Amino acid sequence: MSSHSQAAPSPLGVGILGSGPVTQAIHLPSLARLRDILEVRHVMDVDPGVAESVAARVGARYSTTMEELLADPDVDVVAICSPHQFHAAQVIEACRAGKKAVLCEKPFATTGEEAAAIAAVSAETGVPIIVGAMHTFDPGWLAAEAAWGDLPGQVHTVRSSIVLPPNPRFEDFATEIVGRVPAPSRGPLDDAAIRAMITGGVMGLAIHDLPLVRRFTPDFASVEVLHAETVRPFGYLISLRAGAVTVELRAAMNSTWEPAWTFEAIGDDASLSISFTPSYVHAGSATARIRRPGTTTVLGPFGHNGYEGEWRKLADIARGAGSAPSAETLIHDLEFALAIAGSAADSAASDVPAPEESLA
Structure with missing residues (x-):
């Protein structure tokens, strides 16, 4: 009697906004252990040399703008690893871009008003958000x-x-x-x-x-x-x-x-x-x-x-x-x-x- 096992789903494509030490020393090693479920496909940094170098480590595309990364159809989920002051606007843009989920480094906002705006957009778009408070x-x-x-x-x-x-x-x-x-x-x-x-x-x-x-x-x-x-x-x-x-x-x-x-x-x-x-x-x-x-x-x-x-x-x-x-x-x-x-x-x-x- 033959049994048909269900094929494992293909990995989700990850896009990373910001390629500093946290991305390089925390997220890339973590994602390397999870290649069966997640695959880095696009890396962005305002410094083109950093973006190119970090992307080359994982065989991903690179860019220097958020817009280019969010427009990439191979990016299913977005990690926001930029300086704090950019988090709120980038979370909102990632939700509006129709991605499946967003991971934002802590803090995900710098004021209560920014947090409320993020919550409203997440509810409106249906895009879930988690904050990287790893504990x-x-x-x-x-x-x-x-x-x-x-x-x-x-x-x-x-x-x-x-x-x-x-x-x-x-x-x-x-x-x-x-x-x-x-x-x-x-x-x-x-x-x-x-x-x-x-x-x-x-x-x-x-x-x-x-x-x-x-x-x-x-x-x-x-x-x-x-x-x-x-x-x-x-x-x-x-x-x-x-x-x-x-x-x-x-x-x-x-x-x-x-x-x-x-x-x-x-x-x-x-x-x-x-x-x-x-x-x-x-x-x-x-x-x-x-x-x-x-x-x-x-x-x-x-x-x-x-x-x-x-x-x-x-x-x-x-x-x-x-x-x-x-x-x-x-x-x-x-x-x-x-x-x-x-x-x-x-x-x-x-x-x-x-x-x-x-x-x-």
């Missing part, structure tokens, strides 16, 4: 979410703690970076520099964990920053209240040899502790531990982490096999991050001594 797609986190039971209702303290070397060290481990822009040298920590470091830290680093924090803070709209300060050479210490939950956000990017990225949610008689793989690391997932009196449940590590997880999710929703997070969820995640960034920047800057005090 929400990590199998270790998803396994914890499925197993934690009544934990969210009893959590009183949440902590996100990040210790990393500078990004270029990881980028260079992952691939040979072309077109990297040197980091600006840091001057004195005046009011503007402190605000920029806190805002950049929250919107660039903490934002990976803030959707996780929000799972345990039902009153997320009532954010009260208790203390905020910068950490040299780059980092932050922020403590805040979100409703009845105390939240601690800590990060330091220094010359450490051992990176660590941990997330904790502590309740009255249960706790969750997750150790995530550091940025740019592709091997293995987070490991989660759920502790209750007398028992510890260990979940993970699994075979891939959130970098691959977000692409798997995008492929599923583009094929109609899954659903994207609701627009309301994405908007609330962004509003939560913006509220923390703004209040923490105000708090940290207000602690800077005035010039005449610092000379005393």
Whole structure:
């Protein structure tokens, strides 16, 4: 008796807007492991040399304009990996171009108004959007979410703690970076520099964990920053209240040899502790531990982490096999991050001594 197995669907074509270090060191290696379901077909960058070099690595076409990439009929899904200020307009254009799904690097907008405009266009066009906060797609986190039971209702303290070397060290481990822009040298920590470091830290680093924090803070709209300060050479210490939950956000990017990225949610008689793989690391997932009196449940590590997880999710929703997070969820995640960034920047800057005090 012969059996007719159904042929696997052909890979979805991927177009990438922006070809900087994140594309080169994170997305291309992830997509290389998923060639049976996703295939890079078009790469865009405003620097033609970078676009050509990155496209050549994967045998894709290249261009220097968004319009050319969005007009390419071989592009089914679009990844937006450009600087933050371009995200909202590019997400909207990708939706209007009739693509099957959009992956946007975080943050997907810089204001609540931009986020609302994106949500409206996504609803109007039916094009689903996911935001690349990779921890929400990590199998270790998803396994914890499925197993934690009544934990969210009893959590009183949440902590996100990040210790990393500078990004270029990881980028260079992952691939040979072309077109990297040197980091600006840091001057004195005046009011503007402190605000920029806190805002950049929250919107660039903490934002990976803030959707996780929000799972345990039902009153997320009532954010009260208790203390905020910068950490040299780059980092932050922020403590805040979100409703009845105390939240601690800590990060330091220094010359450490051992990176660590941990997330904790502590309740009255249960706790969750997750150790995530550091940025740019592709091997293995987070490991989660759920502790209750007398028992510890260990979940993970699994075979891939959130970098691959977000692409798997995008492929599923583009094929109609899954659903994207609701627009309301994405908007609330962004509003939560913006509220923390703004209040923490105000708090940290207000602690800077005035010039005449610092000379005393």
